Amino acid sequence: MKQKKITAPTTMQELADIAGVSRGTVSRALSDSPRVKEKTKARILALAEKHNYRVNQKARNFRLRRSGVVCVVFMLDIKSEQHMSDPFFLEMLGGIADCLAEHDLDLLLAHAPMTDVLELQDSRVFQNSDGVIFIGQGKQHDRLNVIAKSDTPIVVWGAPMPGQRYCRVGGDNVTGGYLATRHLLEVGRRHIAFFGDVSLPEIALRFSGYKKALREQGVKLDRRLQIDIPFEMQHARESIDELLNSRTKFDAAVCGSDVMALSAIATINESGLRVPDDIAIVGYDDIGLARYASPTLTTVRQNIRWAGRVLVESLLSLLNSQVVADTTLSSELIVRQSSGAQPGKNST
Amino acid sequence: MKQKKITAPTTMQELADIAGVSRGTVSRALSDSPRVKEKTKARILALAEKHNYRVNQKARNFRLRRSGVVCVVFMLDIKSEQHMSDPFFLEMLGGIADCLAEHDLDLLLAHAPMTDVLELQDSRVFQNSDGVIFIGQGKQHDRLNVIAKSDTPIVVWGAPMPGQRYCRVGGDNVTGGYLATRHLLEVGRRHIAFFGDVSLPEIALRFSGYKKALREQGVKLDRRLQIDIPFEMQHARESIDELLNSRTKFDAAVCGSDVMALSAIATINESGLRVPDDIAIVGYDDIGLARYASPTLTTVRQNIRWAGRVLVESLLSLLNSQVVADTTLSSELIVRQSSGAQPGKNST
DNA sequence: TGAAGAAATACAATCGATTGCAATTATTGT
DNA sequence: ACAATAATTGCAATCGATTGTATTTCTTCA
Numbered sequence: 001m002k003q004k005k006i007t008a009p010t011t012m013q014e015l016a017d018i019a020g021v022s023r024g025t026v027s028r029a030l031s032d033s034p035r036v037k038e039k040t041k042a043r044i045l046a047l048a049e050k051h052n053y054r055v056n057q058k059a060r061n062f063r064l065r066r067s068g069v070v071c072v073v074f075m076l077d078i079k080s081e082q083h084m085s086d087p088f089f090l091e092m093l094g095g096i097a098d099c100l101a102e103h104d105l106d107l108l109l110a111h112a113p114m115t116d117v118l119e120l121q122d123s124r125v126f127q128n129s130d131g132v133i134f135i136g137q138g139k140q141h142d143r144l145n146v147i148a149k150s151d152t153p154i155v156v157w158g159a160p161m162p163g164q165r166y167c168r169v170g171g172d173n174v175t176g177g178y179l180a181t182r183h184l185l186e187v188g189r190r191h192i193a194f195f196g197d198v199s200l201p202e203i204a205l206r207f208s209g210y211k212k213a214l215r216e217q218g219v220k221l222d223r224r225l226q227i228d229i230p231f232e233m234q235h236a237r238e239s240i241d242e243l244l245n246s247r248t249k250f251d252a253a254v255c256g257s258d259v260m261a262l263s264a265i266a267t268i269n270e271s272g273l274r275v276p277d278d279i280a281i282v283g284y285d286d287i288g289l290a291r292y293a294s295p296t297l298t299t300v301r302q303n304i305r306w307a308g309r310v311l312v313e314s315l316l317s318l319l320n321s322q323v324v325a326d327t328t329l330s331s332e333l334i335v336r337q338s339s340g341a342q343p344g345k346n347s348t
Numbered sequence: 349m350k351q352k353k354i355t356a357p358t359t360m361q362e363l364a365d366i367a368g369v370s371r372g373t374v375s376r377a378l379s380d381s382p383r384v385k386e387k388t389k390a391r392i393l394a395l396a397e398k399h400n401y402r403v404n405q406k407a408r409n410f411r412l413r414r415s416g417v418v419c420v421v422f423m424l425d426i427k428s429e430q431h432m433s434d435p436f437f438l439e440m441l442g443g444i445a446d447c448l449a450e451h452d453l454d455l456l457l458a459h460a461p462m463t464d465v466l467e468l469q470d471s472r473v474f475q476n477s478d479g480v481i482f483i484g485q486g487k488q489h490d491r492l493n494v495i496a497k498s499d500t501p502i503v504v505w506g507a508p509m510p511g512q513r514y515c516r517v518g519g520d521n522v523t524g525g526y527l528a529t530r531h532l533l534e535v536g537r538r539h540i541a542f543f544g545d546v547s548l549p550e551i552a553l554r555f556s557g558y559k560k561a562l563r564e565q566g567v568k569l570d571r572r573l574q575i576d577i578p579f580e581m582q583h584a585r586e587s588i589d590e591l592l593n594s595r596t597k598f599d600a601a602v603c604g605s606d607v608m609a610l611s612a613i614a615t616i617n618e619s620g621l622r623v624p625d626d627i628a629i630v631g632y633d634d635i636g637l638a639r640y641a642s643p644t645l646t647t648v649r650q651n652i653r654w655a656g657r658v659l660v661e662s663l664l665s666l667l668n669s670q671v672v673a674d675t676t677l678s679s680e681l682i683v684r685q686s687s688g689a690q691p692g693k694n695s696t
Numbered sequence: 697t698g699a700a701g702a703a704a705t706a707c708a709a710t711c712g713a714t715t716g717c718a719a720t721t722a723t724t725g726t
Numbered sequence: 727a728c729a730a731t732a733a734t735t736g737c738a739a740t741c742g743a744t745t746g747t748a749t750t751t752c753t754t755c756a
Contacts, residue, residue: 011741011743012742012743012744013742013743021705022705022707023743023744024705024707024708024743024744024745025705025706026743027745028705028744028745031744035703035704036704036705037703054469054470054475055475055742055743056475056741056742056743057475057476058406058409058410058413058415058475058741058742059410059711059742059743060742060744061406061409061410061743062406062409062410062712062713062741062743063743064743064744065406065711066406067406067476068472068476069456069476084438084442085433085435085439085442085636087433090432090433090438091433094433097457098459100459101459104472106457106458106459106472106473106476107456107457107459108417108456108457109445109454109455109456109457110454111446111449111454111455121402124405124416124452124454125454127402127403127404127406128405128406128415128416128417128454358712359711359712359713360712360713360714361712361713369736370736370737371712371713371714371736371737372714372735372736372737372738373734374713375713375715376714376715376735379714383733383734383735384734385733385734385735388734403712404711404712404713406711406712407711407713407741408713408714410711410712410713410741410742410743411712411713411714411740411741412713412714412741413741
């Protein structure tokens with residue numbers, strides 16, 4: 001058995017020796033350069049195949065100064081436990097992964113919870129990737145500005161910010177918040193709560209849209225109805241329970257995410273109230289689950305998978321040293337049962 | 349502004365020049381070698397910090413012949429669309445990510461759907477990672493054997509197989525299938541269906557456990573009750589609907605995964621029957637959702653996050669050129685409502 | 697047939713950090 | 727103060743592929 005074994009050439013030089021050509025020619029043949037004769041090319045490729053040779057990627061990355069890897073970082077200022085399974089993140093990740101694959105790039109997941117993004121800059125991950133995509137700004141806008149000055153290009157999903165120096169892609173949060181609220185007003189609600197942590201840029205913008213809608217309809221803003229719920233399930237239940245138990249009257253809520261909305265619906269149901277009869281709910285994001293949950297969820301659609309693509313395309317432009325404009329993707333309201341939708345009123 | 353700019357040293361040599369020492373000394377200082385004087389070390393570190401120098405990881409990877417990256421591949425022989433959001437995969441991924449982080453390794457996600465794992469071997473991903481973890485064997489046992497011979501170590505989550513030459517970690521599927529079935533028999537069910545694609549090695553083992561339990565109790569195996577449902581939600585609904593509409597009598601089901609079980613419960617509920625009164629259900633995996641779904645799900649627990657750790661530890665041993673034994677993790681039954689559990693009978 | 701020009705291939709510098717070994721400097725005991 | 731030894735630091739080979747330039751080999755046409 002062992003006698004027949006062909007010692008696999010590990011370096012290009014060895015393959016070159018076998019083929020009786022120079023290293024450079026092998027390199028060009030493998031990368032399909034027009035500078036090498038078709039016949040030679042075919043012969044070298046066949047030999048490579050036969051001897052099971054594969055280029056050393058580490059050497060290649062070094063020489064070419066790129067790795068073909070893009071790093072994705074999910075940023076929220078909370079502990080990491082359940083983040084990765086956040087449906088919003090996953091859908092975005094799916095879009096990003098697909099688009100990266102089309103461009104022959106690989107996806108590196110930054111796993112460590114980041115209290116300070118700047119730490120990332122010192123990490124191997126950062127140095128190793130050709131570019132980094134941040135999902136969410138958390139509360140680290142300024143630090144992102146610092147990172148943007150390094151020579152690893154970054155793209156951020158989030159809200160436009162004053163003094164922002166990084167490439168950003170995001171949804172139209174003001175309009176989203178506005179549409180959600182106006183819808184609830186249109187179906188006759190007047191005591192509309194807003195669930196979401198307004199210290200996060202995106203949520204703050206949605207809140208301003210919410211206020212705008214209320215103002216338009218002459219509904220007075222009730223500060224007790226704005227509840228700072230972080231993006232996590234557990235917190236949602238507690239906070240909403242608290243609100244339900246308080247004497248504050250409310251008959252609807254605009255939520256910072258679909259996950260939060262679904263959690264709110266569950267909590268409300270458990271308390272004996274009914275959605276949407278007693279309390280109407282509007283979510284945000286339009287995750288896949290929104291369509292299948294029961295009741296189906298009225299929400300502000302962000303085309304998440306597409307957003308993933310836009311992020312990648314923007315990053316690629318940056319890698320290509322092109323100037324990339326700030327991008328805001330439009331949002332639309334998707335009316336479903338949870339907000340007391342009348343049949344036939346669904347937009348699409 | 350521009351005048352004060354310190355030109356950041358990009359190579360170690362430049363930093364060495366600034367510090368007035370040799371490149372080698374800088375390298376040793378940065379890696380905290382005992383061979384360089386503490387004072388010099390401190391001085392170099394300070395200069396590196398001041399001048400914002402960071403080692404070129406690509407050069408480092410090349411020189412050290414490792415990248416610090418471990419690739420995770422989720423393998424099922426179906427198209428990729430929804431895979432990444434499979435809760436089982438995500439929990440496993442979480443365990444893997446945590447453990448990798450502790451060992452200062454990064455996580456690369458292989459995204460492309462693999463019809464043939466061998467393709468992976470030619471891919472940059474493979475060459476670039478120090479090791480690969482496969483979640484599931486799909487139907488590619490033989491190809492995994494081939495890949496195992498390459499010098500990138502691999503570890504596979506799955507079932508033990510005859511002639512297996514790769515390092516494997518998996519649950520105790522026979523016992524799992526047995527426990528699930530025995531439980532249903534104990535609560536009085538006699539027409540127990542088995543939902544799962546028995547052409548997948550793990551499922552096949554669970555099915556043999558199922559058969560064993562039936563045999564023990566003298567219940568005759570009804571082949572019509574074994575339904576090949578792949579690991580996907582959509583298919584589950586269709587197949588189960590079909591079974592419900594057929595005249596085949598059944599009062600319980602052992603499912604190949606919790607996702608499948610939850611999907612089955614939803615389908616059964618929609619058909620007007622009730623779980624567990626009409627049909628009792630047992631899942632497999634004990635994903636987080638099993639505890640919170642309603643009804644809560646009786647299931648065979650695989651400690652998924654821990655399994656992730658075991659996979660990583662095994663891979664690390666391989667990287668350390670140690671021989672790693674095949675590992676089978678024990679499984680236990682977790683009794684909850686979906687199988688008509690009597691209160692107080694819960695194991696823990 | 698021979699020279700000019702094109703096509704194909706060979707040569708060798710280069711990317712930036714690591715590390716064994718050699719050379720230098722510091723420390724110790726007498 | 728001087729060996730002998732230990733502690734530091736410097737030197738230079740090395741990892742394996744890419745690519746600009748030089749060189750060789752073919753074509754082509756007069």
